[in-house]
Amino acid sequence: MRGIWRPRTFVFLYFIFSTGGILWLIVNYDSFCAESAKHASHKHPYLMHVINEDYKAKQMELVKIEKRLKEERKILQNVVVNLRQQYPQARDSIMDHLNVLNASLPTIYAITPTHTRPVQKAELTRISQTFLHVRNFHWIVVEDSNTKTSLVTVFLKKSGMKYTHLNCRTPEPHRMGENDPNWLKPRGVEQRNTAIDWLLENVDANKNPGVVYFADDDNTYDLRIFEEMRYTEKVSMWPVGLVGGQMYESPRVDRNGKVIGWNVGWQPQRPFPMDMAGFAINLKLLQEKSYAKFSPKAKRGYLESSLLVNLVKMEDLEPKANMCTQIYVWHTRTEKPKLKYEVKDSDIPMEV
Incomplete structure (x- = not known):
């Protein structure tokens, strides 16, 4: 009998029970948290009110940040458009950067x-x-x-x-x-x-x-x-x-x-x-x-x-x-121009 209850056996049993307890906590974590939150809401309504208000404030802040990012993206897009028009020789480099952003x-x-x-x-x-x-x-x-x-x-x-x-x-x-x-x-x-x-x-x-x-x-x-x-x-x-x-x-x-x-x-x-x-x-x-x-x-x-x-x-x-x-x-159409006269008094070649 004494041989059964050796220290190694106690360590093994301790490991089994402690591991089982941890697994139980993991499985029941969500329900445990929900129950705790429910209990806290009854016992500490003011605390829950503060938490909810803080959550709403964070959500509003995220919405503002998202809106600001969209506006800044539009500004950046306009800058890129202007660069592409004014510096056509740099088009490939600009397009490479755009392709990375829009990959x-x-x-x-x-x-x-x-x-x-x-x-x-x-x-x-x-x-x-x-x-x-x-x-x-x-x-x-x-x-x-x-x-x-x-x-x-x-x-x-x-x-x-x-x-x-x-x-x-x-x-x-x-x-x-x-x-x-x-x-x-x-x-x-x-x-x-x-x-x-x-x-x-x-x-x-x-x-x-x-x-x-x-x-x-x-x-x-x-x-x-x-x-x-x-x-x-x-x-x-x-x-x-x-x-x-x-x-x-x-x-x-x-x-x-x-x-x-x-x-x-x-x-x-x-x-x-x-x-x-x-x-x-x-x-x-x-x-x-x-x-x-x-x-x-x-x-x-x-x-x-x-x-x-x-x-x-x-x-x-x-x-x-x-x-x-x-x-x-x-489906718009451009009106066909009525070209009745030649351009006079000008030697400048003009591409229209």
């Missing part, structure tokens, strides 16, 4: 077809001033020409943006005549497809996630539309103002947040009766379905559908802009 953000690849015309530089300038304020933004500008023009080349170099400059001339059978109505033939088809091919060849969506948006140079963009589209999983959609003979066109969304139809007046039977400015596509989806392209033979109004039918079904669509109740992009 976790998917990149927005905005594809803009453009062609030579009197208002070309004015429209590129207008939308670039908007794009400059968008984080992790890569502008792909595709000229409808056999070669890259000097005007667009110089403009992009001075823009302060991260960009890719491409060119692809529309084949003659598909080219618009000078006096043709803008709806006669699909426009920008080859240019958009050229940009898609460039993305498929040069960007790995698994390593560098992104979203693709077809941003025509005659549209007007609210900055909020870019943050709406940034985390698109497949294809996201939203309303577009001043298009299709209506004040706006929009997907119709049910109470469950699913797209169930379209609020359009012109040819609503189209598979996806939406304007080019009304959707964005996850780059990974485009790479998975690399055969999906815009069709140069698409009928009037079917150009968008010619791409989207190869990518998604209606149930896959992701409504944005507060369930398609807000308008953040407008």
Whole structure:
């Protein structure tokens, strides 16, 4: 009997009981704290009042700090925009720092077809001033020409943006005549497809996630539309103002947040009766379905559908802009200028 109760046995039992006690405390810690707080609230109501007030004060302070950080970020963003405009030669260095700050953000690849015309530089300038304020933004500008023009080349170099400059001339059978109505033939088809091919060849969506948006140079963009589209999983959609003979066109969304139809007046039977400015596509989806392209033979109004039918079904669509109740992009058009007279009494070459 004496051999059983050796010192080693007492140490072992002590270890077992003490360990069990600690485990019991760990398992019952939450309930123990809750019970203690409940007891303290009954026994020391003033103490609990002080604790609650202190907690509320800390919460308010955190809200103020978060608001101040957002304001300071906007100020910093404006400073960066100004630097990028004033010192285009420093663009790469500035973009490297921005990419470090925004490394976790998917990149927005905005594809803009453009062609030579009197208002070309004015429209590129207008939308670039908007794009400059968008984080992790890569502008792909595709000229409808056999070669890259000097005007667009110089403009992009001075823009302060991260960009890719491409060119692809529309084949003659598909080219618009000078006096043709803008709806006669699909426009920008080859240019958009050229940009898609460039993305498929040069960007790995698994390593560098992104979203693709077809941003025509005659549209007007609210900055909020870019943050709406940034985390698109497949294809996201939203309303577009001043298009299709209506004040706006929009997907119709049910109470469950699913797209169930379209609020359009012109040819609503189209598979996806939406304007080019009304959707964005996850780059990974485009790479998975690399055969999906815009069709140069698409009928009037079917150009968008010619791409989207190869990518998604209606149930896959992701409504944005507060369930398609807000308008953040407008299909505006610049009036064609009436140029009646030559500029006289000036030998200064002026690029307009």
